Amino acid sequence: MKKQxxxxxxxxxxxxxxxxxxxxxxxxxxxxxxxxxxxxxWWIISNQHYTDNGRIDPNVTSGLFNTSIYAEYGFTxxxxxxxxxxxxxxxxxxxxxxxxxxxxxxxxxxxxxxxxTDISINYxxxxxxxxxxxxxxxxxxxxxxxxxxMGNLQTGDGEFNQLLQLNAGTGFKIGETNAYASxxxxxxxxxxxxxxEIRYGVEAGVTLFDNRLTAIARLYGIKSTNNGIEGQRENSxxxxxxxxxxxxxxxxxxxNIRENWGVSAGFGTALSGKLIYAATSYNVxxxxxx
Amino acid sequence: MKNTIFYxxxxxxxxxxxxxxxxxxxxxxxxxxxxxPEVIAQGETFQFAARYTNNVGLIEEGRxxxxxxxxxxxxxxxxxxxxxxxxxxxxxxxxxxxxxxxxLLELIPITIGGTGxxxxxxEVSSARVGTxxxxxxxxxxxxxxxxxxxxxxxxxxxxxxxxxxxxxxxxVYLTNNPNTNNGAFEIGPVDVFKGAHVxxxxxxxxxxxxxxxxYCKPFSVKVGDGKIN
Numbered sequence: 001m002k003k004q005x006x007x008x009x010x011x012x013x014x015x016x017x018x019x020x021x022x023x024x025x026x027x028x029x030x031x032x033x034x035x036x037x038x039x040x041x042w043w044i045i046s047n048q049h050y051t052d053n054g055r056i057d058p059n060v061t062s063g064l065f066n067t068s069i070y071a072e073y074g075f076t077x078x079x080x081x082x083x084x085x086x087x088x089x090x091x092x093x094x095x096x097x098x099x100x101x102x103x104x105x106x107x108x109x110x111x112x113x114x115x116x117t118d119i120s121i122n123y124x125x126x127x128x129x130x131x132x133x134x135x136x137x138x139x140x141x142x143x144x145x146x147x148x149x150m151g152n153l154q155t156g157d158g159e160f161n162q163l164l165q166l167n168a169g170t171g172f173k174i175g176e177t178n179a180y181a182s183x184x185x186x187x188x189x190x191x192x193x194x195x196x197e198i199r200y201g202v203e204a205g206v207t208l209f210d211n212r213l214t215a216i217a218r219l220y221g222i223k224s225t226n227n228g229i230e231g232q233r234e235n236s237x238x239x240x241x242x243x244x245x246x247x248x249x250x251x252x253x254x255x256n257i258r259e260n261w262g263v264s265a266g267f268g269t270a271l272s273g274k275l276i277y278a279a280t281s282y283n284v285x286x287x288x289x290x
Numbered sequence: 291m292k293n294t295i296f297y298x299x300x301x302x303x304x305x306x307x308x309x310x311x312x313x314x315x316x317x318x319x320x321x322x323x324x325x326x327p328e329v330i331a332q333g334e335t336f337q338f339a340a341r342y343t344n345n346v347g348l349i350e351e352g353r354x355x356x357x358x359x360x361x362x363x364x365x366x367x368x369x370x371x372x373x374x375x376x377x378x379x380x381x382x383x384x385x386x387x388x389x390x391x392x393x394l395l396e397l398i399p400i401t402i403g404g405t406g407x408x409x410x411x412x413e414v415s416s417a418r419v420g421t422x423x424x425x426x427x428x429x430x431x432x433x434x435x436x437x438x439x440x441x442x443x444x445x446x447x448x449x450x451x452x453x454x455x456x457x458x459x460x461x462v463y464l465t466n467n468p469n470t471n472n473g474a475f476e477i478g479p480v481d482v483f484k485g486a487h488v489x490x491x492x493x494x495x496x497x498x499x500x501x502x503x504x505y506c507k508p509f510s511v512k513v514g515d516g517k518i519n
Contacts, residue, residue: 047311049509051426051427051428051456051457052428052454052456052457053427053428053429055427056427057426057427057428057509057511058511059506059509059510059511060311060509060510060511061309061311092308093308093510094308094309094310094311095308095309095310095311096311096313096470096510097310097311097312097313098312098313098315098346098470098472099312099313099314099315099316100314100315100316100345100346101346104310105313105315105470105472106472106510108308108309108310109308110308150459150507150508152458152459152507152508241458242458243456274456275456
């Protein structure tokens, strides 16, 4: 009986852990009629990027900001619907100024729009000590893929993609501390000349301070299949370039202020990459359990 | 929840303001005589031409001061129009004064010959060559030739040229400042990534620019250049 109780507690905590992530996934879907909403801000500002051979070169300082709502809802104990909706996405780049004449050579620009939105269904295949789920995500290109006077500002990639993903995980205890580990792998079928992608990640989390504080460490990445059309997306930069790849370390903490709401903060820093910003991204959010 | 959204939106607008990226775009001022004779026939006139580019590589008109070492043999006005008066040898000078620096000075030896002896320097009509080199970690290399043909300027990229197709928005320019595309002449987007190819260029003279520049527009960054020798 005691062992069953421990497992139940771990599963409840795991549901909380995965609910604090920005993206859909995790092998533990919501229970029926249970849900979760997170309002968050994610941003990255970068004056350098990874080249096609993984080295780092400079670029004009550019930024991307997403203010989003992320929501999960359990239609059944096995089937959870997930929506990630960036209702304000802002992209900008700085003025380029002559160090000699102090005149603006290339004026900076900014755009504001909706961002690309993800809708997912996550289905529980296995419960118990080893949990397994499968999810399908469709990416709806609500963002702007060619903003600004040169068409090089993006809040989206302009393509409709479909991501099939398998998620596996297990809960356990480290001494008296509840912990979990999970992994996922998926294939992202992209359109409009973009190369497809293999997405993968592992993460582990523990709860501390009477289960109020959750500490999560993530390692996740994207590998391009390089099967897109060469030179198709000539103005795509930032995080929207074709054939982008990265391996990112992303720790996050979440603090439960009350039983039904809390706050979270994290960052992600790329350990390696190709054709993507070489900078740290940050996120802060407020989450509510329903 | 409304307050949360409000504060997140507010923080976005505050943090995401457009700032300034300052680039080092200083180059040496240059003065070049672009039209000159070796010999002027006595009694004839010749229109000299010179190009001055400032410390950011932009052409400034009206800065060149023309002079003659012996006005009894040749006179020249401040538009560069010379009149050969008597046979002999003379030096024509083109000068630009610079604030806080030594002036730029070009001296051209001119022979004033008999009737019908005017000869324009061959140097101004020869082809120019150079080598493209990367200034980043993107692959970019190859030789090129710039020459005039039937009133058009041809930029011929050699067989040994190669660059990456991965870089978004790569463009090629002619410029006098390889540090920036400001004031540069845009030839067009790069759509050949390996091997020989030719760009036909209208409205540009063979000696108007001293560099070709490869520049990534979306990233606003120079990728490589080549001195036009």
